[in-house]
Amino acid sequence: MSRTNQSTNSGSTNPASKFIEWDSTGGWKYYDKDKKENVSIPMETPFIVLDQLNTAKGWSDKKSSGIWSNEVRKISDQLTVRTKEGILAIGKWSEIKANPICEGAKFTKSVYAMAKIGSDYELVNFQFKGSSLTSWIELSDSVGGDSGLYGDKVFSCTEATEERKGSVKFKKPKFKLISSELSEAAAMLADSLDEALQKHLEAYLGQAKEEEPNEVSKPPVGAASVAEELEDLPF
Numbered sequence: 001m002s003r004t005n006q007s008t009n010s011g012s013t014n015p016a017s018k019f020i021e022w023d024s025t026g027g028w029k030y031y032d033k034d035k036k037e038n039v040s041i042p043m044e045t046p047f048i049v050l051d052q053l054n055t056a057k058g059w060s061d062k063k064s065s066g067i068w069s070n071e072v073r074k075i076s077d078q079l080t081v082r083t084k085e086g087i088l089a090i091g092k093w094s095e096i097k098a099n100p101i102c103e104g105a106k107f108t109k110s111v112y113a114m115a116k117i118g119s120d121y122e123l124v125n126f127q128f129k130g131s132s133l134t135s136w137i138e139l140s141d142s143v144g145g146d147s148g149l150y151g152d153k154v155f156s157c158t159e160a161t162e163e164r165k166g167s168v169k170f171k172k173p174k175f176k177l178i179s180s181e182l183s184e185a186a187a188m189l190a191d192s193l194d195e196a197l198q199k200h201l202e203a204y205l206g207q208a209k210e211e212e213p214n215e216v217s218k219p220p221v222g223a224a225s226v227a228e229e230l231e232d233l234p235f
Contacts, residue, residue: 002051002150002198014204015196016112016125022132024170026160030124046156046178047115049149050123050194051201056081056096057108057129060088067105069096073205081105109133112197114190121186123193131163131172139175152187154179 018030020041027043056069056079065083072079081088081102089099096102108129115124128136139155140146149155156178160171182190 002194002201013200014125015123015193015200017122018117018124019127020115020124021127022130022173024131026171028126028157041117043157043160043173045115045117046154047113047124047126048152048154048182048190050112050114050190050197052112052146052149053110053201054093055079055108055110055127056093056102056105057127058104058106060104062101062103063088067102069105071110071204075107106130107133109136111136114193121189123197131170135173135175139177143177152180152182153177154182 018041020028020030023029023040028041028045029038030041031037032039053071053073054075054077055071056067058067059065060067060083063083063085065085067081067083067088069079069081075093077092078090079093079096080090081096088105089096089102091099093107096105097107106129108127111126111128113124113126115122117124126132135157140149143149143153154177155175157173158176158178159174161174163170163172
């Protein structure tokens, strides 16, 4: 499911301008390839959901490397899990999480969204795992399931609660529905961004079905274009 459910036959460059993760100290961060450092964005950054996929992310102590995989629609679809050394394992998530060689891999919800960052509206990707995944599932349950996340609903992380697991302290995001309405301009922009996203996903997921193993997500190139002439939108 997506915001617009558009289907096209070409386009493969991921249009997301930023890949954003929750910082356990509180707030959001993304890796800036030009600056070669993590950049923080406000915890309260508002966004609307365009589409959701599933993937695996994490860290391998054994390989001293990040862990990543391709993105899939269904949790039962095949994942190809990799580190900097190459493929670790191929299989469904139920098989990946039970495989000792994949220790450190975490199920991750890949949520594409239109977010307001500063004064700009961007197509971004939130990567929810760990505490942020738990919070996202709680939000989904509160709105009647994943289908309730779509439409003209605007969400935000309104606070971060102090949590503890053993001796480790961390902050957990708390999501909230902050609006159920968009202006006509905002809705049109969201539809335009989702059309670009669906164009990419149809090509990407279609290619993955034809290849063995599935092709892994590549880093984004460039940013999604946002109409400069639009007036400030209502979130």
